Each structure stands twice: as C-alpha cells, then as structure tokens.
Amino acid sequence: MKKFQIIRILILVVFLLVMGAQTVSAQYQLAQDAYAIFEKSCLGCHGSGGFVAAVLLIEDHSVLLEKEAVVPGDPDASRLYNRLLGEGGALMPLGGPPLPDEEIETIENWIAAGAPDWATLPISTVNHTVSESLIRSGDTFTVDIGAENDFDSAKWQLDIAFDPAALEAVEVGEGDFLMMDGGTTTFQAGSIDNAAGTITGVTAERTGDHGVMGMGTLLQVGFKAKSSGETKLTLKNIQFDAITAGDVSVEPYEITLTVEEQPIAGDVNGDRQVNILDLVAVAQQLGQPVPINSPLDVTGDGAVNILDLVRVAQHLGSTAAAAAPPASTENISPTMVEAWIAQARLKDDGSLDFKQGVENLQKLLASLIPGMTALHRNYPNPFNPETWIPYQLATAAEVTLTIYDMNGQLVRGLPVGHQGAGIYQSRSRAVYWDGRNQRGETVASGLYFYTLTAGDFTATRRMVILK
Numbered sequence: 001m002k003k004f005q006i007i008r009i010l011i012l013v014v015f016l017l018v019m020g021a022q023t024v025s026a027q028y029q030l031a032q033d034a035y036a037i038f039e040k041s042c043l044g045c046h047g048s049g050g051f052v053a054a055v056l057l058i059e060d061h062s063v064l065l066e067k068e069a070v071v072p073g074d075p076d077a078s079r080l081y082n083r084l085l086g087e088g089g090a091l092m093p094l095g096g097p098p099l100p101d102e103e104i105e106t107i108e109n110w111i112a113a114g115a116p117d118w119a120t121l122p123i124s125t126v127n128h129t130v131s132e133s134l135i136r137s138g139d140t141f142t143v144d145i146g147a148e149n150d151f152d153s154a155k156w157q158l159d160i161a162f163d164p165a166a167l168e169a170v171e172v173g174e175g176d177f178l179m180m181d182g183g184t185t186t187f188q189a190g191s192i193d194n195a196a197g198t199i200t201g202v203t204a205e206r207t208g209d210h211g212v213m214g215m216g217t218l219l220q221v222g223f224k225a226k227s228s229g230e231t232k233l234t235l236k237n238i239q240f241d242a243i244t245a246g247d248v249s250v251e252p253y254e255i256t257l258t259v260e261e262q263p264i265a266g267d268v269n270g271d272r273q274v275n276i277l278d279l280v281a282v283a284q285q286l287g288q289p290v291p292i293n294s295p296l297d298v299t300g301d302g303a304v305n306i307l308d309l310v311r312v313a314q315h316l317g318s319t320a321a322a323a324a325p326p327a328s329t330e331n332i333s334p335t336m337v338e339a340w341i342a343q344a345r346l347k348d349d350g351s352l353d354f355k356q357g358v359e360n361l362q363k364l365l366a367s368l369i370p371g372m373t374a375l376h377r378n379y380p381n382p383f384n385p386e387t388w389i390p391y392q393l394a395t396a397a398e399v400t401l402t403i404y405d406m407n408g409q410l411v412r413g414l415p416v417g418h419q420g421a422g423i424y425q426s427r428s429r430a431v432y433w434d435g436r437n438q439r440g441e442t443v444a445s446g447l448y449f450y451t452l453t454a455g456d457f458t459a460t461r462r463m464v465i466l467k
C-alpha cells in the first residue's frame with residue numbers, strides 16, 4: 001500500500017513537470033485526441049459496460065495509471081502502448097484491424113507528454129451578449145464578450161475580425177473579469193482598423209500573484225451598424241494564461257448579428273415606400289383601437305385617427321427602393337380624400353408637418369379627379385360574352401349607360417346611379433355588360449354602340465361582339 005502511494009506521487013510529479021514544459025492547450029488537445037481513439041476502438045470491450053472491463057478500464061484515467069498500464073512519460077514501458085504494437089500479448093484491439101500508424105503515434109505522444117488526464121485539464125470558454133435586442137442600420141450598440149474558466153487565470157488576449165462594410169468599431173473598453181476579488185489590471189484596448197475590419201492586440205493582465213476563476217466580462221466593444229443584413233464577428237487568437245499551468249487557447253468564436261433596416265416614416269404596411277396603400281391601410285382602421293406599437297398608430301397616441309392619416313400623407317412618395325412601382329389609386333375615391341381633408345382641417349395644429357400632410361392630400365385629390373368627363377374604350381374588345389366600359393367624371397353626376405345595335409335599336413339600358421367625381425377604370429368600378437339584351441338573351445355577333453349619359457354629358461363609342 002505504501003509503495004503504491006509513493007509511485008502515485010512520483011507519477012504526479014513527473015506529470016506536473018512535463019505539464020509545466022508544455023502549453024496547457026497542446027496537452028489538452030493530445031489528451032482529447034487519445035481519448036477519442038479509445039472511445040472508438042477500445043471502450044466497446046474495456047469500457048465500464050464492456051465484457052473485459054475487469055481486465056482494464058481504459059476510460060478511467062486513474063485506473064490506467066494505478067494499474068501502470070500507462071507509465072506517464074514512457075511509452076515503451078506502458079503495456080497499453082505495447083499492446084497496440086502487438087507486443088506482450090495479443091494485438092489490440094483484439095480481433096479487429098490494428099490501429100492506423102498515426103493513431104498509435106498520437107497515443108505514444110500522449111504518453112510521452114505525461115499522459116495528461118482528459119477530464120481535468122483547464123477549460124476556458126467565451127460567450128457574448130449584445131446590448132440591443134433590435135439593431136437597425138445606423139444604430140450604435142455594444143457587444144459584451146464574457147469568459148468562463150476553471151483555473152487561475154491572470155492574463156488574456158484576443159483579436160476581433162468583422163466585416164468593415166457592415167460594421168464600424170467605435171471603442172473598446174475593459175470588462176471586470178480579471179478585476180474579480182478586487183484585483184488591479186493593466187488593459188490594452190488594442191488597435192481598431194475600420195478599413196480592414198479588425199481589432200488586434202486586445203489584452204488585459206492582472207497584477208499580483210494569483211489569478212481568477214469563474215465568470216466575468218472580458219471587454220465591451222462598441223460598434224456602429226453601417227448596413228442592414230446578417231453579419232459575423234469573429235474572436236480569434238483567444239488565449240488565457242494560467243498562473244499554475246501554461247497558456248490555454250480557445251477555438252475562434254463566432255458571433256452572428258442581424259441588422260434591420262431603418263423604418264421609413266409613414267410606411268405603415270412595411271413595403272419600404274410610402275404611397276396610397278399606406279393611406280388606405282390607415283383609413284381602413286380609422287377610429288379603431290389598435291395594439292400598442294401598431295405601425296398604423298403613426299403618432300403613437302394609442303389610436304388610429306385622422307392625425308395618423310395626415311402624418312402618412314406628409315411622407316407620401318418617400319421610398320427606399322429607387323424604382324418603386326406607383327401604387328394604384330384603385331381603393332381610393334375622391335370623396336374619401338375630400339372627407340379626410342375636411343376632418344384634418346378640424347384638427348389643424350398649425351404645424352409644418354400638418355400643412356405638408358394636408359397639401360399632399362389635396363394633391364392626391366387633384367390626381368383622382370379628372371379634368372374632364374369622358375367615356376373610354378371598352379375592354380376587352382372585341383369580346384365574348386362580357387365587357388367592361390370605363391369612364392371618368394369631372395363632377396358628380398347621375399350616370400346611365402345605354403347599348404344600341406347597328407340599326408339604332410335599344411338593346412339594353414344599364415342605370416349606374418349617382419356617381420362622385422373620379423376615374424372609373426378598373427373592373428370593380430367600370431360599367432359591366434354581360435352581353436345580354438333587356439330580355440336576358442345573349443345577343444348576336446356584330447357591331448354595337450354604347451352611350452354614356454352623365455348629367456349634360458353624352459358620348460357614344462362602338463364595340464364588337466365576336467363569337
């Protein structure tokens with residue numbers, strides 16, 4: 001028992017000596033690689049669930065050392081290494097193909113490096129948080145880079161890479177990680193290169209004779225978002241220096257950020273332009289309660305009212321896309337716009353915004369009211385069996401459409417009723433004829449005339465039914 005303990009202590013001393021000479025990260029990598037080989041080729045039999053577990057538990061680092069299957073620092077004296085070469089018994093893995101040379105070499109190197117334990121080597125990880133949950137282009141925001149480690153760390157360093165087209169680094173500030181337990185530090189903010197998209201040489205070092213362990217913030221980096229879209233930040237050359245061991249490197253760490261586009265004032269339907277459709281969207285909800293932060297409540301006063309409409313009207317024509325298609329005036333009638341203007345006047349607060357809004361509504365009204373009343377060409381033409389007859393009214397009028405045949409005989413009268421000034425072009429607004437006469441019979445192929453009467457105005461055009 002005593003002899004056994006002495007051997008253990010000796011092994012530990014050798015282990016620590018070899019450890020000190022190497023960087024912890026290299027040790028850690030070797031131990032991980034060796035364990036991966038055991039896991040793949042040995043644990044099926046030598047693992048705690050395997051049928052020869054009693055012979056040698058390879059997954060348990062301490063068992064390997066206790067049974068001296070592994071002699072740290074001396075591969076040739078290690079039974080485990082010799083068995084891989086087929087010496088001192090059957091070739092391992094038993095019954096399977098021999099391990100490839102490079103895997104045998106990895107295990108040899110691992111033993112030569114002192115057979116570090118894969119379970120207890122120091123580990124460091126980095127993490128991050130972003131100050132804003134929603135970043136829009138043009139915004140500034142801060143990325144906090146944090147760390148968590150389980151060893152005495154007294155120094156760290158890292159570099160940052162980012163896309164200079166998407167982000168601009170503004171400033172780098174130190175976090176509290178190394179200041180835990182009231183430590184003092186020296187910090188170097190590194191150098192920002194916004195042309196290359198790098199921040200290099202960021203480092204902090206703790207003065208005194210002991211390091212820190214646990215969680216904290218390494219640094220805070222302020223950025224400005226230059227354009228929208230998804231962009232990546234990479235932390236590179238991350239290294240922590242342990243007082244008791246060596247350096248611990250951490251794999252590069254990637255942060256993905258999404259930058260949203262800046263909203264366009266008055267764009268309530270989110271199509272990146274302000275046009276009639278936005279006016280209609282607000283008009284449809286006039287007087288209705290809407291959820292908090294609804295884009296329809298442009299003024300943010302908790303309701304959709306004429307003030308929101310005026311505000312949208314103020315921004316009519318603003319657009320993000322250079323070649324935006326003009327929105328149709330389909331859903332909007334001059335009467336509606338007239339009513340809006342009347343309502344808006346009652347609420348006039350004399351502000352410039354208000355003035356612009358009402359002016360734009362008046363321009364819109366003007367564009368909706370044609371200069372003169374007219375009857376337009378029917379569509380389709382020739383047709384079978386139905387057609388639409390568009391017209392426009394400069395002033396409100398009683399409208400009737402009458403259809404005659406080639407001989408001037410009445411075929412069908414289509415009373416439209418009282419119509420406001422405006423353009424009646426679309427299928428939903430033009431006069432519809434189903435190609436039937438007064439008795440409901442479909443009429444024969446041939447030439448027909450249609451006459452529009454609107455107040456004092458009359459006009460006639462021709463059309464052709466082709467069957």
Ligand code: HEC
Pocket residue numbers: 038041042043044045046052055056058067069079080081083084089090092093094095096099
């Ligand atoms: C198919 C099951 C099987 C696999 C897989 C296997 N072994 Fe073995 N191993 C055995 C058996 C059975 C024995 C005991 C008989 C013997 O010594 O030959 C043994 C014995 C050993 C011994 C000697 C025990 C001692 O205490 O000295 C070592 C070392 C060993 N194996 C290492 C390995 C290594 C390393 C691997 C993976 C690369 C491996 N074995 C894969 C079945 C296996």
